[in-house]
Amino acid sequence: MSVTKLPLNKLEVGHYVCLPIGWTNHPFLFNNFKIRNEEELIVLQNLPFSEIEVNLAKSNVRESLLPPPIVYDSIDDQLPQVSEAELFSQQEKKHQRQTARWYVDQVGILKNAMAHFTSQPVLSYTELLHCVEKLCTPIFESQLKPNVYLILNAKQDDNLFNRSINVCVLAILVSRTLGFSLEATQSVALAALIQDIGMLRVPFQIRNKKEALNTAEKNYYQAHVGYSIELLKKNQNFPPQVIELVAMHHERLDGSGYPKGLSAIQISEHAQLLHVTDYYETLINPNPWQKPIPPQLAIAVLLKHSDKLFNKTIVEALANALGVYPPGTIVQLENAKLALVSVSNHDDKLKPFIKQLSTPFTQEFEDIPIENLQFISTAIAKTLPETALPADIAQRWAHFRIGYLYGRQS
Numbered sequence: 228m229s230v231t232k233l234p235l236n237k238l239e240v241g242h243y244v245c246l247p248i249g250w251t252n253h254p255f256l257f258n259n260f261k262i263r264n265e266e267e268l269i270v271l272q273n274l275p276f277s278e279i280e281v282n283l284a285k286s287n288v289r290e291s292l293l294p295p296p297i298v299y300d301s302i303d304d305q306l307p308q309v310s311e312a313e314l315f316s317q318q319e320k321k322h323q324r325q326t327a328r329w330y331v332d333q334v335g336i337l338k339n340a341m342a343h344f345t346s347q348p349v350l351s352y353t354e355l356l357h358c359v360e361k362l363c364t365p366i367f368e369s370q371l372k373p374n375v376y377l378i379l380n381a382k383q384d385d386n387l388f389n390r391s392i393n394v395c396v397l398a399i400l401v402s403r404t405l406g407f408s409l410e411a412t413q414s415v416a417l418a419a420l421i422q423d424i425g426m427l428r429v430p431f432q433i434r435n436k437k438e439a440l441n442t443a444e445k446n447y448y449q450a451h452v453g454y455s456i457e458l459l460k461k462n463q464n465f466p467p468q469v470i471e472l473v474a475m476h477h478e479r480l481d482g483s484g485y486p487k488g489l490s491a492i493q494i495s496e497h498a499q500l501l502h503v504t505d506y507y508e509t510l511i512n513p514n515p516w517q518k519p520i521p522p523q524l525a526i527a528v529l530l531k532h533s534d535k536l537f538n539k540t541i542v543e544a545l546a547n548a549l550g551v552y553p554p555g556t557i558v559q560l561e562n563a564k565l566a567l568v569s570v571s572n573h574d575d576k577l578k579p580f581i582k583q584l585s586t587p588f589t590q591e592f593e594d595i596p597i598e599n600l601q602f603i604s605t606a607i608a609k610t611l612p613e614t615a616l617p618a619d620i621a622q623r624w625a626h627f628r629i630g631y632l633y634g635r636q637s
Contacts, residue, residue, distance in 0.1 A: 229283040235272045240264060243285035244271065261285065265336075269357045270350050312602035319570065319580060319597040326376045326634035327593075330392065333358055337388050337420060344424065344462060352464035359416045362399055366633060367409050374580075375400065375571040377554035378630030379592055386628060387426055390508060395419035396631050397504035400548040401541060405500075415497050418472035421465075422501065425454025439516050449485050452477060476501040479536045499538040503529060503545060506537070511555065512628045522553035522629065523610050551576045552607065555629040557616065562605040565616070569597050570634070578606070588619040592627070 230245070238244070239262070246258045259282075262268050271279070309317070340354035366373055380389045398419045402412040426434060429451050433444050440448060455473050459465045475498035478484035480491040484502070494502075509517075510525035520528070526546045533539035550571035552558060558566050558581070570580035578600035582592065600606060616624060 230280055231283060232278045233281050234278050235274070235276075238262065238268055238271055238279065238281070239288045240268055241286055241288040243282040243287075245280040245282060246274075247276065247280070248274075261287065265357070269353045273349070273353050312599065315599050315602065316596045319599075322634050323376055323569070323597060324593075326632050327378055329361075330378045330630060330632045333361060333392050334388050336361075337391060341388070341424065341427070344458065348462040348464055352462065355417060355420055358420060359395075359413050362395060363409060363413055363416055366399060366403050367412070372548075372573040373400070373633035374573060375549055375554055376632050376634045377567070377569045378632055379627040380630050382626055382628050386512070387423060389628060389630060390512065391420050391423060392632075393508050393512070393630055394422070394501070394505050396633070397507065397545065397548075398500060400631075400633065401500055401504060401544045404544040404548045405541070411497065414466070414469055415472065415500060417465075418469045418476070418497075419501060419504070421459065421469075422455060422473045422476045422505070423451060424458055425451035425456070428454040435515050437515050449477070452486050471495070472498050472501055476505055478502065480538065481535050483536070496538070496541075500541050503537050503541045507545060519613070521557065521610060521612055522549070522555045523551075524612075526553065549631075550579060552579045552610065554579070554631065557611045557613065558607045559609050559611055559615075560603075560605045561608045564605075565611070565620070566607075567592070567595075572599075575601065584616075584620050586617045586619055588617070588623060592623065 233242070241262060243261045244259070248258075262271065336354055336358045340351045340358070344351045380386065395416050398415050399412055402415055407415070429448055433440065433447055436444065452474065456470060459470050459473060472495070474486075475489065475494050478487065478489040478494045478498065479502065480494070480499070482488045482490040507525055507529060510520050510528060511522050513519050526542075526549070529537055529542045529545070530539075533542050550573070552568045552571075554568050554571055556568040558568060560566055560583075565584040566581040567584060568579045569582045572579045580597050580599055582595040582597060584595070613621060613624060
């Protein structure tokens with residue numbers, strides 16, 4: 228039998244492993260099995276030994292289900308000659324497609340982690356750490372500022388997981404802009420992923436109510452912070468500093484936040500960061516009883532209330548990370564055409580990458596070419612609210628929520 232020993236960090240999806248410990252000491256059904264996915268791989272790599280037996284004859288090693296996000300297709304030298312603008316559009320379409328797949332992967336990991344948060348706490352915790360690593364590592368591996376991509380998510384009755392990924396991504400972007408260490412950013416990112424886990428205990432009819440909440444419902448809704456703390460402590464794996472961040476992520480500088488009404492000096496900088504990114508997410512992707520506002524206006528709202536409700540330095544860092552025209556902003560060009568800002572551009576913040584919207588609207592948003600304003604003889608004249616969109620475009624747009632993720636480094 229072709230059996231060898233491999234270090235845990237050399238294991239891959241498809242390896243057939245033989246565990247050297249009893250089945251009561253690990254979360255798997257059998258001692259000998261083939262690694263089916265990235266989640267099982269993470270659990271194995273966290274077991275208390277340095278190497279493991281692998282049956283190569285029964286193995287079927289294949290590429291990981293979750294490839295690193297910043298790996299892009301090269302341009303075939305044999306392709307027909309195209310213009311610089313067309314080449315840019317082709318490449319950006321690939322980049323956005325890969326970024327969107329990466330986003331879906333992270334949402335999937337988060338869902339899995341939440342599914343067994345109580346029944347398999349160690350597995351759940353390691354999955355969350357894996358998600359944090361996947362999101363943090365690329366942005367800290369490069370000294371360049373990342374371009375931020377718009378990710379359109381189909382609206383669902385409950386978007387808790389997409390919301391958590393959005394807040395996590397924004398928190399990482401702001402942390403990097405402010406010069407936080409990787410370790411500090413990972414703590415903030417982990418807190419962002421699980422800060423609203425207590426929402427799972429809030430009745431569905433309250434979370435998804437279309438009308439404004441009454442006082443009793445609002446109190447129940449705000450109780451999610453306490454539920455989150457209770458679940459985190461029961462899990463027993465989360466560091467105290469992460470639990471503290473979750474406890475404070477709705478507190479405001481003037482003491483008007485909840486659950487304890489803490490004031491500025493009592494709220495850590497990292498908790499203030501979480502509140503800014505969480506509130507921004509709420510403005511652009513609100514609860515069912517609220518109306519969304521455009522991303523650029525959301526930044527303006529945060530700036531207006533800076534130093535009273537929000538940390539101004541953190542708000543400015545968020546604005547810097549997303550650009551003058553945050554992805555998801557609807558704009559009118561100087562040639563009177565409408566466009567959707569699809570990707571930020573840190574090389575020229577006044578010229579983000581756009582998708583032009585034409586009527587009648589016959590394409591899916593994902594299929595519209597991404598264009599660089601540097602290749603178009605026009606510029607952005609002004610931003611527009613959703614109400615300014617033609618009916619056929621507005622009808623499609625209404626089915627989506629805005630998501631953010633960084634992709635190709637500029």
